Amino acid sequence: MAHSHMISLSLYVLLFLGCLAQLGRPQPRLRGKTQCDIQKLNAQEPSFRFPSEAGLTEFWDSNNPEFGCAGVEFERNTVQPKGLRLPHYSNVPKFVYVVEGTGVQGTVIPGCAETFESQGESFWGGQEQPGKGQEGQEQGSKGGQEGRRQRFPDRHQKLRRFQKGDVLILLPGFTQWTYNDGDVPLVTVALLDVANEANQLDLQSRKFFLAGNPQQGGGKEGHQGQQQQHRNIFSGFDDQLLADAFNVDLKIIQKLKGPKDQRGSTVRAEKLQLFLPEYSEQEQQPQQQQEQQQHGVGRGWRSNGLEETLCTVKLSENIGLPQEADVFNPRAGRITTVNSQKIPILSSLQLSAERGFLYSNAIFAPHWNINAHSALYVIRGNARIQVVDHKGNKVFDDEVKQGQLIIVPQYFAVIKKAGNQGFEYVAFKTNDNAMINPLVGRLSAFRAIPEEVLRSSFQISSEEAEELKYGRQEALLLSEQSQQGKREVA
Amino acid sequence: MAHSHMISLSLYVLLFLGCLAQLGRPQPRLRGKTQCDIQKLNAQEPSFRFPSEAGLTEFWDSNNPEFGCAGVEFERNTVQPKGLRLPHYSNVPKFVYVVEGTGVQGTVIPGCAETFESQGESFWGGQEQPGKGQEGQEQGSKGGQEGRRQRFPDRHQKLRRFQKGDVLILLPGFTQWTYNDGDVPLVTVALLDVANEANQLDLQSRKFFLAGNPQQGGGKEGHQGQQQQHRNIFSGFDDQLLADAFNVDLKIIQKLKGPKDQRGSTVRAEKLQLFLPEYSEQEQQPQQQQEQQQHGVGRGWRSNGLEETLCTVKLSENIGLPQEADVFNPRAGRITTVNSQKIPILSSLQLSAERGFLYSNAIFAPHWNINAHSALYVIRGNARIQVVDHKGNKVFDDEVKQGQLIIVPQYFAVIKKAGNQGFEYVAFKTNDNAMINPLVGRLSAFRAIPEEVLRSSFQISSEEAEELKYGRQEALLLSEQSQQGKREVA
Amino acid sequence: MAHSHMISLSLYVLLFLGCLAQLGRPQPRLRGKTQCDIQKLNAQEPSFRFPSEAGLTEFWDSNNPEFGCAGVEFERNTVQPKGLRLPHYSNVPKFVYVVEGTGVQGTVIPGCAETFESQGESFWGGQEQPGKGQEGQEQGSKGGQEGRRQRFPDRHQKLRRFQKGDVLILLPGFTQWTYNDGDVPLVTVALLDVANEANQLDLQSRKFFLAGNPQQGGGKEGHQGQQQQHRNIFSGFDDQLLADAFNVDLKIIQKLKGPKDQRGSTVRAEKLQLFLPEYSEQEQQPQQQQEQQQHGVGRGWRSNGLEETLCTVKLSENIGLPQEADVFNPRAGRITTVNSQKIPILSSLQLSAERGFLYSNAIFAPHWNINAHSALYVIRGNARIQVVDHKGNKVFDDEVKQGQLIIVPQYFAVIKKAGNQGFEYVAFKTNDNAMINPLVGRLSAFRAIPEEVLRSSFQISSEEAEELKYGRQEALLLSEQSQQGKREVA
Known part of the structure; x- marks a missing residue:
């Protein structure tokens, strides 16, 4: 937004939206080159509704020509309080705006460390400082479940709290889940950039669920009005092969596939205890600035590629x-x-x-x-x-x-x-x-x-x-x- | 063009066109991937002619398969002396070569300062150094039209003179106008790069005119032989809404739309007085070198994005x-x-x-x-x-x-x-x-x-x-x- | 593969395949956006065989939908000992893996120096250190063939030896040839990236041969089962025009076109004497590291574009x-x-x-x-x-x-x-x-x-x-x- 090296000759010299040019940097974009013969635009509300146990997903009809021209789809998500949007990934980037409410966002970035800790519900208030020496021990040598869980708390990747007014970026191919731990419904709208270069499939959004059997509406197929009962990606694999890979019993694999799960894409999760760094207005601002600064250094001064890791990528901002x-x-x-x-x-x-x-x-x-x-x-x-x-x-x-x-x-x-x-x-x-x-x-x-x-x-x-x-x-x-x-x- | 770090082993080691490689830089280009089954090429002259009051625009027939394969269109423009090509913008980059004549090019870059001054015709020879202190005053407090124009000369963005042998780059989405202030017709040819990434519409060129009601020929639609009477972009808006936005009387809005304007895309503008830094052969060369050098610094040493602004972008070169x-x-x-x-x-x-x-x-x-x-x-x-x-x-x-x-x-x-x-x-x-x-x-x-x-x-x-x-x-x-x-x- | 600036919080923090993010760098890729409605994948063997004098080229049938979705073709090449794959270039990048055997790869990079020397067969053991002063003389002033060849050995661009386990990159538009100077058949497989941005033609691979009249199978046209007898690119030009350009006699041009050449794309070349720097396991490793390091400097520290030349581009690696x-x-x-x-x-x-x-x-x-x-x-x-x-x-x-x-x-x-x-x-x-x-x-x-x-x-x-x-x-x-x-x- 800043505008440098410009001589302020008169009052008319003003900072301007996006006037910082991208000289010398290619803009690699080739969108819906097939059809942009727009005779009439429409102001539309969503055409398709997919209710689930604790939420609602609505899709705009992307058969309207302006969607094809722009190479995008659009959806609105409502997650009720205590609602959990099941882990899934998409073939297209989603650019989300939080219209109402607050929530917790989990984004799985492969290869990054599990830098957050939570304690299982049954151990709430229990041993918080497990002996570090024990962590390295082989799992097979543990006595039982009790003993195991006493030794170390649950670890997972970074959780991000978000609130009304935030934009969130959901990267294609990266597993996402969302939990509404607030008191009011969480309402988000999102652009699905199907023409994005990151998507090497065709111009249709797809969601790959890791759990549940959600009805699907993303992409043109769902827009034909037929609600499709999709299954999660584990459903297609053989039970025994999965059991071998996970090294677990076949009955757990059956639950993984959850063939009778009718809860849809957003499920009720009453007692979810997620531990996040305490949130307050004062803390949020400095943290964001710091992140940004860090990036500026990495990108601008010496872009040797080494200090840029997805693990600390910034994925949200309040506007x-x-x-x-x-x-x-x-x-x-x-x-x-x-x-x-x-x-x-x-x-x-x-x-x-x-x-x-x-x-x-x-x-x-x-x-x-x-x-x-x-x-x-x-x-x-x-x-x-x-x-x-x-x-x-x-x-x-x-x-x-x-x-x-x-x-x-x-x-x-x-x-x-x-x-x-x-x-x-x-x-x-x-x-x-x-x-x-x-x-x-x-x-x-x-x-x-x-x-x-x-x-x-x-x-x-x-x-x-x-x-x-x-x-x-x-x-x-x-x-x-x-x-x-x-x-x-x- | 320079070629470094190459050992001059023999006489056969030579500088070569474009052999400076672009290693590590992606080349984001995906052109007419639909059809390149070329059986026969053609050497063609323009197929469509659109005469206007003070000029002529000619288009090649882009239905020939080699145009589709290359993802380009092609046009030739003639502007008579004292002819003004009306302000417009295009959805595709135009790469122009000046075959004959000389002229003045205006390119509007939003957010950039009005760094040039001209005086209105009626004040030719009048007050050239208005008091700077008065400029900041509110327009509403001025006495009348006379008083207003005495206070400051007309300001506008940079004008660029060009001549035979120049290439000019017309950026997509940026308003362009051209004036032939010479004595001979100005003839230019231009490649319209419809497959360019900057164009997010379909593979057809379009011109959006800010004035007049020019016949259109760019794009395949015009190539069907039907000449279309297009109107300028103000024509589609409501008069009152425009009057409110511009804060002017409705009768000016009527002139903006100019429904009866039959002059075409290039109009006669006899008395146009444009003030440019005095042009001479000697001056032009050093200035160009300086611009280039400046860019080299900005791009190569520390491409932190801050010193690169569109406001000083180089858009022409004599070849x-x-x-x-x-x-x-x-x-x-x-x-x-x-x-x-x-x-x-x-x-x-x-x-x-x-x-x-x-x-x-x-x-x-x-x-x-x-x-x-x-x-x-x-x-x-x-x-x-x-x-x-x-x-x-x-x-x-x-x-x-x-x-x-x-x-x-x-x-x-x-x-x-x-x-x-x-x-x-x-x-x-x-x-x-x-x-x-x-x-x-x-x-x-x-x-x-x-x-x-x-x-x-x-x-x-x-x-x-x-x-x-x-x-x-x-x-x-x-x-x-x-x-x-x-x-x-x- | 290295992973920096990550805090090693636990045992689970691990280096990971490709987790070094490409933040801030656009990924310009837009693949087969037309059709990825995959109902069934296939494990396939090649469908089309094109035998030649000293080799065999096999193509997978790229009409299968997964090829279209991925925007790729696939081929396997076998070159017999003493087999020479004729010089040609392709419209798409080829990413080769060497399954069996060893060979010599020539890649012509225009504008780069002829930095290797060989001696003609008849001069094997002859004058190895010609007087440098004579090189500059005009060719026309030489006495005869004998005298000419005594003055300087044959010069050409860098040759690269490769072996089983190597990947090779064949750049689109760059002339390639391959010689099997080993004792066993040379077998390679290659991905042909037809959707690559470098290819501005349509989604079909094409080979342009500089010699011979090879049957073609690359691209969908060849996959229809009809073997097409293509000719080399000289065939289309007029004899006299070529003779003028090359400054040689018409009878040599006739041989250039080789209308009766039935040897196919890979020919027997019994006595090919190519001089390469002596290859050994020990030498190869340090050289590769050095090349890489050099590149790291050029790209990371100051990417001013000057130190990056195609002439020293790294095009292979053993995996x-x-x-x-x-x-x-x-x-x-x-x-x-x-x-x-x-x-x-x-x-x-x-x-x-x-x-x-x-x-x-x-x-x-x-x-x-x-x-x-x-x-x-x-x-x-x-x-x-x-x-x-x-x-x-x-x-x-x-x-x-x-x-x-x-x-x-x-x-x-x-x-x-x-x-x-x-x-x-x-x-x-x-x-x-x-x-x-x-x-x-x-x-x-x-x-x-x-x-x-x-x-x-x-x-x-x-x-x-x-x-x-x-x-x-x-x-x-x-x-x-x-x-x-x-x-x-x-």
């Missing part, structure tokens, strides 16, 4: 807090972005996001997305949105409401005006440093063009060209007040 | 001047290339170009393109060209003339022999460091292969193998004289 | 030697990998390979490939392999035997159990740092998940969860013994 805004107009609203400057791994995934809050009747300056598609989900409130294609045709003109999604393709011109209640949204973008070009205001294309060129282009007078160029002093977010103020003067 | 030749044979001709070493942003776009001048009857050694497709446009003169595929079939064997375009796919073997008048061309290539492998001469594949291997491969004698290896001492450009000289001796 | 194993379990087997840490150019090609040796009845832990497809060729022995898709369906369950190939798509879960004779294989992977996630053992996903989550996920007791987590102390390669040992205890 809901007002104080983190990147663009702010006290009369019109604020915008917070998260890009590869804030979460470095986004440069591999070529994704970024923008959290916007437009105040009542404020206007987001008409603009186009220079290097990304945008999938905008309405968190709260409503807005009137118009989208125009390269022929000057209006491909969308409607009110969008809470819970709806609209995909605006790259280059298409768009204008948004918040309703009376204001307008809150999160927009996912298919570039790690998404740029927009506004048509109005202090950062507009018109400001950059000589007045004389505008005069000849539009066959207007100098005065009119000047009004077009300087009629708005605000930048991206335009207030209603300012407009009226100008009118009174004019 | 027409004889003294800039990269390959030169006084008896056969010269070649000048522009790649990511000369214009760093070409590494993002994965494009380069080559300007060639073959003297009368000179031969460009038979060769193939190792890592790029090549789109060759004939600037002047003519040549006989033969192209051979992997089955040994001749897919092209014809005379190519001024104004024709031929696309040679990657790997296809090609030979060119200039006609009596010589042969001038520009070849656009789909790799930022395009490499070729000649079959003849000092840099040929045969030179690199042991004589014994050649003998067994072709069932020839040692003497014949030696003749194949050493029969030509020249490198890429082969003279007629040298050949005759050898013949006399043999 | 057959036991002492080079990356994973080793004395009771179960060993694995050796080659990735972009060992051969830097693999990061451009986005390829890696793994050579595995499972001892009798050992199990390769059930796992999935996180970021790559895997093409596994059986070198020796046999194994039972099961593969499961995201629906829990078994898409493969069979014995695979020596000479068979199985392609396991990204994300699909797979288990392998060696037969009584053990199991040796080479697996080619479509990522330069391929990662897997095992489901069993010390590095498994279960180890990383809290016991409580496993309990709720599988509805099992703490004891059972513990058995799943800790039942196997081994990592990737699981022994039969350990399993029985545990069984006795349980």
Whole structure:
């Protein structure tokens, strides 16, 4: 977001969203090159619902052409309190925004250490400092279960707490699970980037579950309306082969496959005791800064590849807090972005996001997305949105409401005006440093063009060209007040 | 172009086009993987003409299979003196070569400062040094139009002058406009790289105009022969919403949309007064070197991303001047290339170009393109060209003339022999460091292969193998004289 | 393979295959996005045979859907002693494993010096130190053939010796030839990465021969069962034009085209005398280390692009030697990998390979490939392999035997159990740092998940969860013994 080496010649020199260029770095993206002949966009709610024991997964119908053009799918997940989303991995990166609630996220990164410890429920309050010398002993030599568990607490990889306003990155091929240990339902929305380079399968999302037999809805197959009863990946293997591999009894393998498990993808897990470093507002901020700094050093100064390990990868960031805004107009609203400057791994995934809050009747300056598609989900409130294609045709003109999604393709011109209640949204973008070009205001294309060129282009007078160029002093977010103020003067 | 750490063992060690390898850097390119079953290539002239008030745009028919295979389109633009090509942006990068004339190029880079000043026409010769203290004042508090314009001159982003022999890079999504302030028509040809990663729409070029209602021809839709009357992107928005956003009267919005504007994409703009730093041959060279050096520092030493800004991006280079030749044979001709070493942003776009001048009857050694497709446009003169595929079939064997375009796919073997008048061309290539492998001469594949291997491969004698290896001492450009000289001796 | 900056908290912290992350580096790969609807995998032997004078080329039938999904083709080459595979280049990178024998590889890198010298056969033992002053003389001024050859020995580019257990990288567009100067047939298998970014043609491999008229089988066209008589690339050019270019007589051009050459792609070359630096076990190791080190410096410390030249590119590595194993379990087997840490150019090609040796009845832990497809060729022995898709369906369950190939798509879960004779294989992977996630053992996903989550996920007791987590102390390669040992205890 910082903008260096630029000479501040005038008041019009401003920091700008994503204007830090990626010169010299290739942008490896080749999206749905098959079909982008968009005649009409839609503001949609989810089309398919997959309820489970302690949650609900909803999918948007990705047969709509704008999904194919953008190479994305979209889903919304609700996890009830004490609900556990079963461990699974996906063939596509998921970029999640937490709309409501709080939870714990587990991401398994193979080869990384089990750096967290928990104690089993039955040992709650028991021996907390097992003798270290005993750990190295062979498991076979232990007396029994009791003795074994006394010797060492349960170990596992890092757990990450998240909350409303966070973005989370779920890496493709990495096992994920989520637990809602809060008191309110956990609601998340997610972009599934099926056209992502990391996905070497076809343009359809797939989930591979390690447990349960969840109904599937991701991908176009699920969108045909047929709910498919999938099974977990253990189901396909022979019992004896698995028992040999795990070195356990056949009856445990039967439970692993769980053929009669009807709980779905999110199950009730009443008594889950997960130990996390105590969370507080004060602690969170410094920790995040430190992580970021560490990465900056690794990437920028000497990118010899050795100090970069997935084990300490940063996978989340809060973009809901007002104080983190990147663009702010006290009369019109604020915008917070998260890009590869804030979460470095986004440069591999070529994704970024923008959290916007437009105040009542404020206007987001008409603009186009220079290097990304945008999938905008309405968190709260409503807005009137118009989208125009390269022929000057209006491909969308409607009110969008809470819970709806609209995909605006790259280059298409768009204008948004918040309703009376204001307008809150999160927009996912298919570039790690998404740029927009506004048509109005202090950062507009018109400001950059000589007045004389505008005069000849539009066959207007100098005065009119000047009004077009300087009629708005605000930048991206335009207030209603300012407009009226100008009118009174004019 | 420089070649380091190579031991100069013999006379045959030579600097070579693009032989600086890109080890360790991924080459993110996935082009028209659908269809490259080329049976026959064509040397073509433009198929579609779109005249406008002060210019002409011509498109090649991209339905020919070699266009699809290469993932490119091609166009030629003529702008009459005092002609202004209206501001617009495209969904694909355009790589332009200036065939004739001179002009001024404006590229809007969002977020960058308005670092140039011009004065409106009515103030020509007026107040040139406005008080700086007044600039910060609120626009609303100004007395009237007169007073406002006295306070500050018109400001806008950098203007770039260009001339015959220049290549220009037009970035996708960035607003462009062009003015011919010279006395002769401005003629440019351009490769439209529709398969470029930057374009996340489908494989069809689109232009989004900010003004006018130009007929469109870019993309396959226009190539069906139907001329489409497109409108500018403001046309699709509601008048009142635009008026609110711009904070101007509705009547200006009407002019913005210009529904009755029939001037086309290039309009007459008689009195355009653009102020550029005075141009001269002497000044241009040092400035270019400085820019390049600056970039070298930013990219090579510490690529921490901070010193790289789009605001100072280099977007042009002259490859027409004889003294800039990269390959030169006084008896056969010269070649000048522009790649990511000369214009760093070409590494993002994965494009380069080559300007060639073959003297009368000179031969460009038979060769193939190792890592790029090549789109060759004939600037002047003519040549006989033969192209051979992997089955040994001749897919092209014809005379190519001024104004024709031929696309040679990657790997296809090609030979060119200039006609009596010589042969001038520009070849656009789909790799930022395009490499070729000649079959003849000092840099040929045969030179690199042991004589014994050649003998067994072709069932020839040692003497014949030696003749194949050493029969030509020249490198890429082969003279007629040298050949005759050898013949006399043999 | 090294793993830095990780705190060794417990015994479970282990070095892991490919866990060095590629944070911040884009992974530009977009493979067969059209079709990966795999219902059934096949273990296959080659379908098409193309015998030639001194060799045999066999192709797998790439019409099977897993080939299309993975974007690869596969071939096996046999070159008899004294056999020469004719010089040719391909449109796709080939990743070769040497199954049997030894040979000499020539790769022509345009623009690089001819740094090796050989003497023609007739001069064996002749003048070895020609006067350097004479080299610069014009060829035309020489007296005759005798005199000419006395003046300087034959020069050519670097030759590389290879042997059983080596991987070789054949770069697309670069001329290759191979000679078997050993006493036993040379057998190689190769992945042809048709979806590779370097290939800008369609998804079909093509070979462009510089000599002979070989039958072609690469690519889908050859797979239709029709053997096509292709000709070399000189065949398509006019005789006179070639004679002019080469500056040789027309009769030599006739031999270049060799229209009646029926020897096929691999010809007998009895008397080929190639001079290589003397090869010995002791010498090879230090040289390889040095090359690697050199590259490390160039890439990591200051990647200014200048010290990286294709001329010294590393294109091979031995992964057959036991002492080079990356994973080793004395009771179960060993694995050796080659990735972009060992051969830097693999990061451009986005390829890696793994050579595995499972001892009798050992199990390769059930796992999935996180970021790559895997093409596994059986070198020796046999194994039972099961593969499961995201629906829990078994898409493969069979014995695979020596000479068979199985392609396991990204994300699909797979288990392998060696037969009584053990199991040796080479697996080619479509990522330069391929990662897997095992489901069993010390590095498994279960180890990383809290016991409580496993309990709720599988509805099992703490004891059972513990058995799943800790039942196997081994990592990737699981022994039969350990399993029985545990069984006795349980």
